[in-house]
Amino acid sequence: MKKGCCLLLLILLGGLIALVFLVGKPHMTVATTPVSYSALEEYDKKDVPPFAQNIYRACYAHWQVGEWAWRCDVPPDCEELLRQWLAEKGGTPRDVSMFCCPDDMPPPEWWNMPPDARLVSNRDLEFTRMSMWYSPTANRVWIFYEQ
Numbered sequence: 001m002k003k004g005c006c007l008l009l010l011i012l013l014g015g016l017i018a019l020v021f022l023v024g025k026p027h028m029t030v031a032t033t034p035v036s037y038s039a040l041e042e043y044d045k046k047d048v049p050p051f052a053q054n055i056y057r058a059c060y061a062h063w064q065v066g067e068w069a070w071r072c073d074v075p076p077d078c079e080e081l082l083r084q085w086l087a088e089k090g091g092t093p094r095d096v097s098m099f100c101c102p103d104d105m106p107p108p109e110w111w112n113m114p115p116d117a118r119l120v121s122n123r124d125l126e127f128t129r130m131s132m133w134y135s136p137t138a139n140r141v142w143i144f145y146e147q
Contacts, residue, residue, distance in 0.1 A: 026062040030108045031055075034072075048072055048143060049085045056110045066128075066147040071110050076139050082120065082132075091123035091130065114138050 034054035037045065048055055052072035060067045074082065117135040124130075125145075133142045 026060065028058070028060045030058040031110075047145065049074065049082060049141070051075060051078065051081060052141070056108070058108045058111070066145075068145040069108065069111055070143040070145075071140065072143075073140050074134075077136070078139075079120070079134060079136065082134060082141065086121050086123075086132070089123075089125065089130070091125040094122045094124055094129065111142065113142055117142065 034056050037048065037050060037052050037055060040048070040055065044057070047068060048070050049072070052074060055070065055072040058067075058069040113133055114135050114137065116137050117133045117140075119131060120134045121130065121132040128145045128147045130146075131144045134140075
């Protein structure tokens with residue numbers, strides 16, 4: 001009886017260790033082609049402005065760590081629209097020196113920003129931190145979420 005219990009315990013322990021290795025493996029996806037806002041999954045639409053176009057996304061997840069990098073084109077002179085969208089997101093402003101940027105994943109090529117891109121938002125949301133840069137000459141935003 002003792003042998004059977006020990007064997008069962010070892011099998012269960014082995015299964016648990018295998019599960020930890022499978023679940024604990026980092027997962028990274030990087031878009032190589034842009035998509036439209038309408039092609040995004042519903043849960044992703046909250047991460048980018050509804051007027052965004054040519055949207056790229058990169059995601060890194062490992063256990064409780066997650067990073068999401070977005071780059072999208074926006075209409076010319078849309079800074080006020082961006083500020084309205086940010087106000088709807090809510091959150092608490094963070095110290096600018098503590099801005100988020102890809103840390104656990106290598107930044108994709110499309111993450112490169114032109115010299116005029118400037119940080120327009122750095123905030124703590126309910127469960128994540130968010131930073132957003134805007135380039136008025138490229139009509140483009142870069143948004144980074146970190147959990």
